[in-house]
Amino acid sequence: MLTDDGSISVLNEQYRGIDGPTDVLSFSQHEGEDEFASEENLLGDVVISVETARRQAAEQGNELDSEIDMLVAHGLLHLLGYDHAEPEDAKVMFARQDEILKK
Numbered sequence: 001m002l003t004d005d006g007s008i009s010v011l012n013e014q015y016r017g018i019d020g021p022t023d024v025l026s027f028s029q030h031e032g033e034d035e036f037a038s039e040e041n042l043l044g045d046v047v048i049s050v051e052t053a054r055r056q057a058a059e060q061g062n063e064l065d066s067e068i069d070m071l072v073a074h075g076l077l078h079l080l081g082y083d084h085a086e087p088e089d090a091k092v093m094f095a096r097q098d099e100i101l102k103k
Contacts, residue, residue: 001047002068008049023052024071026078046075073100 005021012018012025028044048071050064057067077093077100084090 001045002050003047005049005051008047008052011047021049021052023056024048024075026075028079043076043079046072046079048072048075070097070101073097 008025009019009021012020012022015025015027016022025047026044027047029042030044048068050068053067053071054064056062057064060067074097077097082089082093082096084093
């Protein structure tokens with residue numbers, strides 16, 4: 001889902017306890033499940049703030065479409081179980097993200 005900073009701020013506060021906007025949030029359909037047992041094989045939802053993506057793209061000299069592509073890949077990797085809280089995990093996740101985006 002593409003949204004704005006105001007809407008993603010509400011979700012960020014509600015689900016992460018963090019005040020303010022973020023670029024991307026992922027919501028698993030399998031939270032609390034040990035396996036992906038859904039017959040529909042749904043991973044979950046990815047929510048992207050276009051306003052934050054636009055700012056980040058401008059700061060990095062990238063096109064907005066490229067920034068959104070990166071955020072979609074990042075959000076999907078979270079739904080697949082990747083994380084970047086620890087340095088070693090971040091290295092693995094961002095390498096996979098670059099591979100997906102063919103950087």
